[in-house]
Amino acid sequence: MTISPSSSAQAARENVARQLRDLRRNAGLTVTELASRCGWHHAKTSRIENARTPPSPTDIRLWCRAADALDQAVDLIAASQHAQSLYREWRRRVRTGLAKLQDSYTQLYRSTELLRVYSPVLVPGLLQTDGYARALLSMNARFLEVLDDGAEAAAARLERSQVIHEPGHRYVFLIEEAVLYYQLGNADAMAAQLGYLLTAGALPQVSFGIIPAGTRERVLWPQETFDVHDDTLVSVELLSAEVNVTQPSEIAMYVKAFEQLRGMAVYGAEARALILKAIEALH
Incomplete structure (x- = not known):
């Protein structure tokens, strides 16, 4: 192992x-x-x-x-x-399909009051649209050489994402600007995804920040994708596996990193301007 x-x-x-x-x-x-x-x-x-x-x-x-x-x-x-x-290989987790994997996270999200997500390469799962999620999940299935149930998995992911509208939760999403330019699916799917980010970022329970590519003197280099569930669990996505961190000292390190990354991000009108720029680049 x-x-x-x-x-x-x-x-x-x-x-x-x-x-x-x-x-x-x-x-x-x-x-x-x-x-x-x-x-x-x-x-x-x-x-x-x-x-x-x-x-x-x-x-x-x-x-x-x-x-x-x-x-x-x-x-x-x-x-x-x-x-x-605490260490779960993707190949083992998706043996029965990617759709079931999406469903397996629902309870964790529902039990989290404050979810902090940092993603340097992809739109966070809870903010993904159907076309974007379908392209991503089908790509994952091909890479892992398992059954491609991308359409069903995307539908399950969107169903799971409804938790974002349930009361009692707060979300802080951070992405690197490059995420806006990594195209998944066709241009229409990407445009729909970017358009949704304009809407999702305005939700009262959501804080959506983008770290500009041109940020000078970064205080922290881009990290791996990770989610912080309250202050009790950090889920880290690696190429081969998902690592779940539960030691308080490690969780504190990820929270510190998140806050430093968060300090470099732009929000509101500045974030929307970056998204609109990326939409224009599709044409």
């Missing part, structure tokens, strides 16, 4: 591995003896204890039974599954 670049994910994985290692040692078993009781090669025990291989629920039950600690299996399985959720 790919090692997560997030210390939150790796720390959670190592914590499970350490608990399993302690169970073996407390039972007075060697690596080889535990492996024999579980019916696998001793190298697998070492890989699990060194957090190189994530244990399956069955692995954990066998381990706990071998160490005479079956009563601890349920908690360890839960901890291991939580560790796996």
Whole structure:
């Protein structure tokens, strides 16, 4: 399994591995003896204890039974599954289609009071129009070599985006100006997307900022795409996976970065002028 670049994910994985290692040692078993009781090669025990291989629920039950600690299996399985959720590969997440992936985020958005989104390359998902989302999601399906249900996924994404109109939420969106020029779909789809940004930016619950390409003396370089859900979770989008950051120190770092990026953005009339300039460039 790919090692997560997030210390939150790796720390959670190592914590499970350490608990399993302690169970073996407390039972007075060697690596080889535990492996024999579980019916696998001793190298697998070492890989699990060194957090190189994530244990399956069955692995954990066998381990706990071998160490005479079956009563601890349920908690360890839960901890291991939580560790796996912190680093989730896109290929695994989209096996059943991209539409189901869109639906899986709805509850998270509904439970977030303040959502801060920074996107250097794409229009944020909650602000995407049908044509733009369809082109993007179909592109993702082709790249990941999975079923292309881009039309259904786009419809699910737009349905999910209705959360932006529900009371009790605030949104702060930041994009780099270059996002306005990366064309997804045909010119009509792109024009519709840019036109919607003019409308969405005027919603009272939304703050929409654009960091101009010509910003002089940037205080922070462009970052990876990330969402900050209140102050409890940061979701980072990588090419191969989604990393969920839960350690307070890491979350604080992302919040600090967001505020520095936010300080370079323009809003209101200045932001609309940049969008209108991009619309004109389509013709």
